[in-house]
Amino acid sequence: MKVRVIVTLKNGVLDPQGRAIHHALEGLGFEGVNDVRAGRVIELDVADSTSDEALDDMCRKLLANMVIENYRIEKAA
């Protein structure tokens, strides 16, 4: 089973990398970009029997830092 974990910074947590990307886009002449937030995508190939609880556990214990980040799990159809 292919699983995609999307890790993003929580709202309210300043994102210096997102801000730098934003400035770079403006520098390239792109207009109308209101905000940029950078995150991380982690693709897992796991046994089909892997439970949702186990996936949650992986995210909480390692893949995301719950102090500053949120995560979302997407399973490939």
Place this chain on the structure above:
Amino acid sequence: MAFTSAVITFPGSNCDRDMAVAIEQVCGGTVHRVWHGDADLPDGLDFIALPGGFSYGDYLRSGAMAARSPVMQAVVRAAERGVTVLGVCNGFQVLTEAGLLPGALMRNAGIRFVCRDVALTVENNQSLFTAGYEAGQQITIPVAHHDGNYFADDATLDRIEGEGRVAFRYAGPVNGSARNIAGVLNDRGNVLGMMPHPERMIEAAHGGTDGRALFENVVRGLVEA
């Protein structure tokens, strides 16, 4: 009994030797060098130091992989038993990732790596680590980091400030840290994490000796305890 300490080396640590030399020179006793894959620590440790560097190449997040390495489980157990633990720079990142200290260290607000001497204010001189300084004393210690921007939610920040757990504060902005926090203690006071490098201010040839008092007091505090 002789003072016994351990410096943990992770793959990618690069301040482990500096840390070991500082402990040897200031604290004396026996300094064990411990590899990250070791499941057990030497017996009878008084002091554990987690050094600076780029453990596991800073993969995933700074300190994230090191915090899950075998030796860290032993370090967490030792900290819970009351063993004194110091994490400097990457060591601080590892301690937050391991849950021994609150908050997280994010990319510097200015994006760039910051490497220079900084002025620190000693906020709490009642701790095992800081009792050799005056309260409010300004000291100079170098920083060298990319991810030193301390973050915790406001409730956590209020709590640790109220409990006197901010050991050091930057005298001016350095990396975007919340409330200019540079070093944080755990609730019991036996674990300190800090981004500046006290082990790089031990002898006159380093340009200053403001780091000595921290190591001196770790020994003094343990002898008196």
